[in-house]
Amino acid sequence: EEKSEFMSFASHQVKGPLTNVKVATSMLLAGDFGPLPDQIKEIVKGLYDTAEKAIPMVQNFLDISKLEQSGGMQFDKKPIDIRQVAEEVMSGQKITAEAKGLGLEFSVSPEGNFTVNADPTKIKEVIFNLIDNAIKYTPRGKVEVTLRADGQNKKVLLSVRDSGVGLTADDLVRLFTKFGRGKDAKRVNTHSSGLGLYLARQIVDAHGGRIWAESEGSGSGSVFTVELPTDR
Ligand SMILES: Nc1ncnc2c1ncn2[C@@H]1O[C@H](COP(=O)(O)OP(=O)(O)O)[C@@H](O)[C@H]1O
């Protein structure tokens, strides 16, 4: 308990300055202070990328420590349009996908109710992690995000399909556990914590939903789906 409290304090203290770095470097890159020489631009871009990668990681530490404290994770639930949340996350990750030469497609079925009673920040973290993973674990090809409403069962389903490294049967049981990582993923990306999907499952459970993964095996890509109950 004491250790978790310290972790959450420390993560919180680190997140602020990292966010400042991200904001300042993005302003520099946007040319808010005039054009930058190419060499400087490269350095600033590097700083921006570092902050951008570190912030979700620190956020995961914050969530984990909250989860392990007696109060657990707190959710500030209100009616939100899941389409809007998904779109926001997607637009933030477009650049990352493009830089890797990956396609990033979004399709929403036009009809239905997409309003869920949820904590927008937490749901955003879940969707962010799924798309971040799909991009991270896909060396080439594309990432397709689809959103549809299942009116009959009063649910919305968001799927993230990629053409990446795929998952083995062993991986499938491990992924959603704390620090759980897949076999092939370790080769593709060594800088990761294996906390994202564990947290995603806790968050989705707390919203009365489900999250699962499917894959035809190593090298065949993966599909991750989140299902959440709608308000009516
Ligand atoms: N789209 C994906 N394709 C292949 N493996 C994946 C994908 N998403 C998640 N994984 C596997 O699940 C593990 C856990 O994911 P996550 O908890 O988000 O951790 P991290 O992003 O830190 O690797 C990953 O390390 C990887 O092995």
Ligand SMILES: [Mg+2]
């Ligand atoms: Mg992740």
